[in-house]
Amino acid sequence: MTQPTPPHRPVPAPPGRRTPAWLADAVIYQIYPQTFADSDGDGIGDFPGVLSRLDHLERLGVDVVWFSPCFTSPFGDAGYDVADYLTVAPRYGTNDDLVRLVAEARRRGIRIMLDLVAGHTSHRHPWFTASAADPDDDRYIWSDRIGAPVSHWIPAPGARDGYYLANFYPVQPALNFGYARPHPDEPWRLGVDAPGPQANRAALREIMAYWFDRGIAGFRVDMAFSLVKDDPGLAETGKLWTEMREWIDTTYPDCALVAEWGDPAVSVPAGFHADFFLHFVGDALRSLWGNAQGSHRADWGTAPCYFAPEGGGSMEPFLAAWQSASAAVAGSGHVALPTANHDFSRLACGTRTRDMTAPAFAFQLTWPTLPTIYYGDEIGMRYVPGTPDKEGAQLDDGQVRQGSRTPMQWDDGPNAGFSTAPADRLYLPIDPAEDRPTVAAALADPDSLLHRVRRLVALRRAHPALGAGAGVEVLHSGYPFVYLRGGTHLVVVNPRRDPAEASLAPGVAPSGARPLEVDRVTVEGSRIRAEGFSYGVFDLRT
Structure with missing residues (x-):
């Protein structure tokens, strides 16, 4: 039996x-707006x-929708090259369309967040053409010589004359937000107070x-x-960012x-309300979901996830x-755990098919x-190898991102109901x-991945012990992964x-475990058995 890890307890905000x-x-x-639903x-x-x-x-059951960049852009990088931060790109509609969507979503209990590209603009932004x-x-970083990198x-x-960064x-x-270490020999290195x-x-x-x-609930900040x-x-x-947080x-x-x-x-601690564990920073998410089986970055190694x-x-x-991260966050914010995003592989990728992804959702939720x-991801859409490059999706360093950006699959009609x-x-x-x-097919199948995800979301809502604010104690870190939430839910x-x-x-489940959402997992006294590709959520309270 694996020794339990020390339990994590939530800490009050500073x-x-x-x-x-x-x-x-x-x-x-x-939502990647280019490929979710086409109305026209x-x-x-x-x-x-x-x-x-x-x-x-x-x-x-989701209650926050985050849109990848939707502002006016020449789309050299799928909208991450913004030419006007205050105007919706015509391909997506108008500002009024966005405001209307925000209001209707909010009526249904759903908030809207936008993507803020804070560190750079398009080379066609009026700020840049004026600076040039x-x-x-x-407003930008200009030099008479080539620097590093x-x-x-x-x-x-x-x-x-010269170059821009x-x-x-x-x-x-x-x-240009300045340099932390200005230097007189490099006059383009202005201080942060310039x-x-x-x-x-x-x-x-x-x-x-x-x-x-206009009703936007927040921003996900690109390359913050x-x-x-x-x-x-x-x-x-x-x-x-601490200054921005104080203002907000x-x-x-x-x-x-x-x-x-x-x-x-x-x-x-610097001021964000939340941050993501990501594939391309550290090992946290790679150790969970893994790589794209050779179709994504080439330098991530081959260790199994x-x-x-x-x-x-x-x-x-x-872990x-x-x-x-939990110790450092110390109640001042949250860690966000994505199934995937527009920059890395979906859960269903390589040898992992959609029928195998339900345990990942059970963990994440x-x-x-x-x-x-x-x-x-909620219906098991797969990473599609061989998808053609589009608007800068394929990078020189081996990333092939477009396979995670294919159109949403709504039904069996033309173009899967997307357009x-x-x-x-x-x-x-x-x-x-x-x-x-x-x-459509998932809705018709009570045992589909979509219905499982929906039930898990509802379970999280109904049981605060399964949410972000309750403690967690790992009881077994091998296979199966077993943990206790809030002292009451296994x-x-x-x-x-x-x-x-x-x-x-002894004593963890003294009087049995009441199943809440279970797929081929049994708890009998002190013994747990989990069949392949299975999960279970149990209430231990009598």
Whole structure:
């Protein structure tokens, strides 16, 4: 029997830090707007399309929807190259369409969050074209020589000589939030208090206020760690976000910031309400969901993940990261745990099919994190190898992201119900597999993954011991994974093909375990048996 880990207990928030009550109980759903629902037949998803599908989200039980970038853009990087932060891209509709969607979603108990690209703009943003024409404008980082990293310095356009610093692609010039370590020999390294960096801080507040005033509940901040340059320990970047958090707490206390940082132990104390465990930062999520079986990044190694049909993985990297993050967060925010996102592989990928992903959802929806469901994962949509590149999805370093961005599969009609456009005009092609799952088919099957996920979401809502605020104690960290939530609820997860058994310590379930949502798991006295690809949630109270 594995020795139990010390139990994790929730810690009260520090004085003065406000966290919206709605966030603590949130189940988040990420929508990639290009490929969710197309209302006008142009082959690209849009906000009226999402509005028409709110029944699905309400039925699923999610209460926060996060949209990937939806602002005006030349789409050199799928909208992460913003040309106007205050205007919805015409492909998705109008500002009024978004406001209408926000209001209707809220009527159904669903809040809307947007993606804020804070560290860079498009090279076609008016701020950049103005800066390129004015050598005295320091809203961006301009240099007369190539700095480090060499690949990020791009020849300057317009009246400028020299180069500008790009944050990601060359078409994404870095906004200047200053350098933590200015140096007189490199005059482009302005301090964080210089006029340009201060103007950009003010602009962030203006952008957020504009959308908060229109009902947006918060932002997921893209590359939130990337703002202040040459920033050892990200101390100055942390101070920037602490300033933003203090402003939000004072002016918009019911709104939230969620980071794409990948290190909750740093980002949450710095001011974010939540941060994600991510594949590309550390080992926490890779040890759970794994890689894309060779179709994603090439440098992630070959160690088996825990949620793989072959077994052989370990929960220890995740548990170590979780315990460290929980101690650092100390009640001031949350850790978010995604099934996937637009940048990495879906749960159904490689040797792991949709029929094997239910244990992963059972874990995600009963662990004390903020669960984030990537659109389509709830029906078992798969990562589709061989999907053609689109708007910068395929990167030079081996990432092939478009396979996780294919259109939502609604029914067995043309284009799986995503769009009435001809197939060759779709933003990305539909998964060609004959057995691709659809929402319609899943609704008709009481034992489908969709209905399991819906039941698990409802269970989390009905039992606070399964939510983010209750404690957790790991009782067995091998196969099956067994843990106690809130001292009252037992969870058993076996994501491998082979059955697994574990023993409970005396007194854990003294009078039996009442099943709440169980798939081929039995608890008899101190013995647990879990068949392959099984899970169980039990109430231990008499």
